[in-house]
Amino acid sequence: MSTPKRTLIIIDQAPYGSFEGREALDMAFSLAAFDQTVSILFSGPGVNWLRKGQLAADIHQKSVEKNLAAAPIFGVQALLANAADCELFNLTQDNLLEQVELVKLTPELTGQFNHITFAG
Amino acid sequence: MSTPKRTLIIIDQAPYGSFEGREALDMAFSLAAFDQTVSILFSGPGVNWLRKGQLAADIHQKSVEKNLAAAPIFGVQALLANAADCELFNLTQDNLLEQVELVKLTPELTGQFNHITFAG
Amino acid sequence: MAPIHTLHILNKTPGHQRHEACLAALGPQDALVLIENGVLALAKGLDTDVACYALMPDASARGIEDPASEVTMVSFDDMVALTSAAENVISW
Amino acid sequence: MAPIHTLHILNKTPGHQRHEACLAALGPQDALVLIENGVLALAKGLDTDVACYALMPDASARGIEDPASEVTMVSFDDMVALTSAAENVISW
Amino acid sequence: MTDAQSELTGTPAHAGVFTLVITGAPYSSQAPQTALDFARAALKAGKQIDRVFLYGDGVHLASALLAPPSDEANLARAWADLLTEHQIPGVACIASALRRGLVDESEQKRYQLPASNLVAPFEIAGLGEWVASTASDSRVLYFHKGA
Amino acid sequence: MTDAQSELTGTPAHAGVFTLVITGAPYSSQAPQTALDFARAALKAGKQIDRVFLYGDGVHLASALLAPPSDEANLARAWADLLTEHQIPGVACIASALRRGLVDESEQKRYQLPASNLVAPFEIAGLGEWVASTASDSRVLYFHKGA
Numbered sequence: 001m002s003t004p005k006r007t008l009i010i011i012d013q014a015p016y017g018s019f020e021g022r023e024a025l026d027m028a029f030s031l032a033a034f035d036q037t038v039s040i041l042f043s044g045p046g047v048n049w050l051r052k053g054q055l056a057a058d059i060h061q062k063s064v065e066k067n068l069a070a071a072p073i074f075g076v077q078a079l080l081a082n083a084a085d086c087e088l089f090n091l092t093q094d095n096l097l098e099q100v101e102l103v104k105l106t107p108e109l110t111g112q113f114n115h116i117t118f119a120g
Numbered sequence: 121m122s123t124p125k126r127t128l129i130i131i132d133q134a135p136y137g138s139f140e141g142r143e144a145l146d147m148a149f150s151l152a153a154f155d156q157t158v159s160i161l162f163s164g165p166g167v168n169w170l171r172k173g174q175l176a177a178d179i180h181q182k183s184v185e186k187n188l189a190a191a192p193i194f195g196v197q198a199l200l201a202n203a204a205d206c207e208l209f210n211l212t213q214d215n216l217l218e219q220v221e222l223v224k225l226t227p228e229l230t231g232q233f234n235h236i237t238f239a240g
Numbered sequence: 241m242a243p244i245h246t247l248h249i250l251n252k253t254p255g256h257q258r259h260e261a262c263l264a265a266l267g268p269q270d271a272l273v274l275i276e277n278g279v280l281a282l283a284k285g286l287d288t289d290v291a292c293y294a295l296m297p298d299a300s301a302r303g304i305e306d307p308a309s310e311v312t313m314v315s316f317d318d319m320v321a322l323t324s325a326a327e328n329v330i331s332w
Numbered sequence: 333m334a335p336i337h338t339l340h341i342l343n344k345t346p347g348h349q350r351h352e353a354c355l356a357a358l359g360p361q362d363a364l365v366l367i368e369n370g371v372l373a374l375a376k377g378l379d380t381d382v383a384c385y386a387l388m389p390d391a392s393a394r395g396i397e398d399p400a401s402e403v404t405m406v407s408f409d410d411m412v413a414l415t416s417a418a419e420n421v422i423s424w
Numbered sequence: 425m426t427d428a429q430s431e432l433t434g435t436p437a438h439a440g441v442f443t444l445v446i447t448g449a450p451y452s453s454q455a456p457q458t459a460l461d462f463a464r465a466a467l468k469a470g471k472q473i474d475r476v477f478l479y480g481d482g483v484h485l486a487s488a489l490l491a492p493p494s495d496e497a498n499l500a501r502a503w504a505d506l507l508t509e510h511q512i513p514g515v516a517c518i519a520s521a522l523r524r525g526l527v528d529e530s531e532q533k534r535y536q537l538p539a540s541n542l543v544a545p546f547e548i549a550g551l552g553e554w555v556a557s558t559a560s561d562s563r564v565l566y567f568h569k570g571a
Numbered sequence: 572m573t574d575a576q577s578e579l580t581g582t583p584a585h586a587g588v589f590t591l592v593i594t595g596a597p598y599s600s601q602a603p604q605t606a607l608d609f610a611r612a613a614l615k616a617g618k619q620i621d622r623v624f625l626y627g628d629g630v631h632l633a634s635a636l637l638a639p640p641s642d643e644a645n646l647a648r649a650w651a652d653l654l655t656e657h658q659i660p661g662v663a664c665i666a667s668a669l670r671r672g673l674v675d676e677s678e679q680k681r682y683q684l685p686a687s688n689l690v691a692p693f694e695i696a697g698l699g700e701w702v703a704s705t706a707s708d709s710r711v712l713y714f715h716k717g718a
Contacts, residue, residue: 344718345717345718350718367605368601368605369601369718370717389608407612409612409615411609412609412612412613413616415586415712416586416587416616416710421710423712423714423715
């Protein structure tokens, strides 16, 4: 009777200015650690989490770039990014983290998941 | 040497969903209570503070409609509202609180004040 | 009532990017529930093809009495029924 | 440096309504300082006639290295000097 | 209203168990009040709530030290009462809580802090509690801050 | 950088005294850290800070119970140290504080709460403190949450 959850966590806030995105990543890594199926979608200003070369120590924070690069190893199924928002913020193959799959936020995409939550 | 402050408090968040607007009103009324010059500008979704007939008890909150109506008595110099935003949210003479002056947020307007702060 | 694939619960103000993203993501078998500041979409005017509901207490708190006829005003009891019935729920 | 009438300090992300309202409210004798998520305007591209500064630590934290030449990268020391020199300051 | 309600409740319910996740802080956001009204309606309709999970700024809802004006609801108290009455576990995420200054007696000792401020019956625990709900048949509903 | 700096500091300073108003919460927002870096730079440049006023969610910065991971800054501690070192008054607005569960010993007694959680040298006081700064020659600067 139990339908396994396929979780999508959507991060649509820019990095470092607020904490919701970081805590949403913790949620994704927790699910993965417990062998649950989870993908992360970056959309809106959230795509800026995926830019190479973030020197977060300059504002006394930790960069999540390494964590994100290791997401597949930790068991996160996919790192998705809204293609139009990447274009808006000039994220191209040159400065976008590897392993990111460009998508469009449509009913077809969200229909692949049965548990969807936003960062805060 | 001391230049008296002419304060403008700008509220650009919709009512009740968050607390910043309410706490910004407290700031305005505090200044007025201490005989300081203060006006309030409602802009963006913040113009919805000015709609007549708010039944905030339905969501277990207090309406600020009466406080706003009494603002001039409390010593608030002017209640200003961004005209374009009123139009966007269908606020007209019929459903807009009295004593509201429609303006445009321009350098000419802000230039009349030397201490401007947003709600949160 | 037709079966609901995804019920979208929207509490952000019109103009907020998540409000606009929600309206753009509605599928043909979906339904929309406006709550909290999301009900201000009724003041601004809402143009959508899916079934649309608005939480009555939030609307009346904001002085919105008489929404467009395509929108059904609902209570918390109704919202519980809607969230139970839908295949999926997204809180925007 | 020309005298600054109003210094606008902007910490909201492009697309946020207060970000857009700030850009629309700039007067000819004003200056703009982008801080925190406001620096993402540099990634998106910024089109303004006023003097524009961006806080270096916030830009480098977000991986933004090489902004358009019309923007001056500044330190917190510079930001203190700018806020001291301006006639008025608005934090958006 | 009555038309809409009868039409809606006539639909067979897919979800009988809810998990409520609250990420918005009391007073700063409407989320804890909306979630409370929703929870009351769900319980009245015979639904179960297996767990209330506080995350991010939502952990402030478990503070024993809220002292709002006497004519405003004390949301922490109202939630604590509901959880106690219906024996629903209430969990504040430990990582969110420690960063925001919400601690129980055990964390107080561990970090040598001058006080603790968690209101019973809320408990402090890890994200595993949330994962457990997502892995179950429960319908997980989120109450985020508005804007 | 150096070009910009020399150009800027060559300008006669209008404002010699600052009041800093922080409305964004630590961790949830970058505001307290930005304000801290600004304050250090201002003091280094010989500016005075007559008062730091915490309002809205900013009052959480005065919590004695923050326990962030050991590799993250404790912002309440960092701010408390700066205020003490430079003898700057730090004030949390009482109305904001009571609603958000931040209380000193006096409010603890008055509202019969189980604990207090204000970190010294922060004090709890009314909006009059902020009005006093606005009525003076001080330049009042606001550090709001981002988004």
